[in-house]
Amino acid sequence: MDTQVTNEHDRQEHYLNVDYGIRSWLLTRDHKRIALLYLGSITFMFFLGGIFALVIRLELLTPAGDIVGADTYNKLFTMHGVIMIFFFLIPSIPAVLGNFLVPLMIGARDLAFPRINLASWYIYSLGALFGLWAVFTGGVDTGWTFYAPYSTTASYTKVVPTIVGAFLVGFSSIFTGLNFIVTIHRMRAPGLTWFRLPLFIWAHYATSVIIILGTPVIAITLGLVAVERVFRIGIFDPALGGDPILFQHLFWFYSHPAVYIMILPSMGIISEVITCFSRKRIFGYSFIAVSSLAIALLGFLVWGHHMFVSGQSVYAALIFSVLSFAVAIPSAVKVFNWTATLYKGSISFEAPMVYALGFIGLFTIGGLTGLFLAALGLDVHVHDTYFVVAHFHYIMVGGAIMGYLAGIHFWWPKITGRLYPETLARIAALIVFLGFNLTFFPQFVLGYLGMPRRYYVYPPEFQVLNVMSTAGATILGVGYLLPMLYLTWSLRWGARAGANPWRATGLEWQTPSPPPTYNFATTPLVTEEPYAYPLREAREY
């Protein structure tokens, strides 16, 4: 870039330099600024949850209890789970990248309800404050699953504040989901028909449907736990006339679909990144789009596979098992289509692409090991062991977080107007991939050997695999710290990004980086399908 462009860039007004005051951030209704507020909040929560994970792994380095006590350990894995799931993963991609990109990708000036969008961040923050209050005034030890009657009767920790926190962030998700659904229905640019929508939008649409239908159920369930705990009204505790299995049904009715809230947006990112860096149309567009909806619908019908050994009837178990196998198919279809997209492409390997390729590999392993857990007779043995821990980390960390990092790098130039350091980013992506596999692959073996999850001390024969896992976790920690550092560095010293540094299709690349407050100088007109590579003209702004 020559100096002329740089000067022009500095003069240009965009959403970041339009106003610098604190009020302009805290009272903003700009979806892009709200996305950045979320980015700050969830990054803080991610590193807090990550510190807990590291202490857990250090504790498990030896079979005996060494650095923390049993109660502290139980609180650590609980707070790691609660923070990572409710305060990081569920809001991560939708509230940051979705918030930033949904209006840009469909050619809209903002989301349909900018004030509700801002309110959602405040509600999230209030929920996060409750969560942090619980963490810093003694913690909570129920496991992120809050199983009754332990959570309602036996735990002497900060269960209610944690529940209030999770309850509140649920509402912030609902606000975001509602906003996306209305925006995608009503505010698409002229010519942007449903089957011209980027797959990122399809994924967010499906996610929003799950959020709106599922989140009220977890809110009610957690509310009932609080009611039983505080007022001793028998709902789940059999000593009070309740039924503990009822809790599990209600909890997993939301919490299984919640897995798809975490992974679908990530899948949307992968579709954008793969097409861009192979400069090729997506293979099987409509199959990928419709498979997102299929996952959203089928995902609501499989919650009982978390309860195969809880004592539900054999018939219920059979039905939940067969449906769980069925939900694997749309996910497999996506993987096959992404792979086929590379065929005869023009492929380059910038950091987002490295993350995306890593995502495909790790998500494939995560998905295949899901079949082990859906197979009834086998699940009996591996249920509640480290096999399950490894499986869901492959989906939620190997899948969701790899996708999130792919997306953060891919759209970083658009969000900040700066390029990140490419070589460092590629190295970080490889470190994350290697560290992740070293951390979690041994846990599959540990689980099949029979090591139960949530064990503070364990029999000595499990030590070697635990040492491998802990070694991997430290590498993974470095892999996550690096982007934090170089992305921050790039804010000031990164090279200026043009409007479209990747030569990608998509409306978000047809406006300057960073975009102006209302996104587009004139509403774009869409005349072709998405991913219409090769890009016919590289327009500069």
Place this chain on the structure above:
Amino acid sequence: MLERLGLMPTQASTVSGDVDALYLSLVGLSLVFSLGIAAALAYFAIAYRRRSEAHEAEQIHGSLALELVWSIIPFTIAMGIFIWGASLFVTLKRPPDNALEIFAVGKQWMWKLQHLEGRREINALHIPVGRPVKVTLTSEDVIHSFFVPAFRVKQDAVPGRYSTVWFEATKTGSFHLFCAEYCGTEHSGMIGTVTVMEPDDYQDWLSAEMAGGMAGTAQGDDPLSVAAAGGELFRGLGCHTCHRQTAGALGPSLTELFGSQVSLRGGRTVLADEAYLRESIVDPRAKLVDGYQPVMPTFQGQVSEEGLMQLVAYIKSLAAEQDS
């Protein structure tokens, strides 16, 4: 070999080989699929890497035939695995009729087990090799889970209800018993040992003199059998004053109850199994027997879970006496 490499646990029950076969088949299938995907990714990444800025991709929209192939084939395989897993599960869920009965109560943080003949153990279970064993599980407080990796079996012990798990050991030796459902501070300390013995050794062990205070409700040398202890409890609680065989008794007779179909008020019938008996003791008004008034008080909180299991065993023994 996988066992010696430390990649698989010992196979010590009749089902462990079957579970491992399914596991290894799935491992094989996963290797085929994931290595296939990885090979395709690697090949495409190398063959179609961008050699110059002028290198254009060949635009392909998709292929209905391929979409069908890669939906239908995985679906068919998935259904095959479903059927395999389901048939194994049904086996795991159906204890054989001749199974030895053990009663187990989980509590924070120990397993309390009792043999039908009365011998009790804590965090230890002795069983004979080559004989099916059925464990009836419940919990005194929160949910626990009875897990023996060497047997490939697991079942939650849920407060307020009974569940069962069965296994037949094929190997003598000592194996881990774990609690697999998180239950609080000492969850990872809620572990024990399953000792599998030759049948003769088991008989000797069973009749061996007990350590003081471990024996049933009796004070003597020989422990009372579970059913006999239940009988003592039955009389001690005064159950027999209403549950008599004479006409006009306040409560229904229990002699032929277990295993029968009971007619309830409102025309429904219910199978008199362990869960029904337990419920009728702690919540007598939940299922009222046709022709009787709701006069029985609840015994919720007055009888321990072990006492309830003894009462149930006693009522079962009454029916068994009638049969023979």
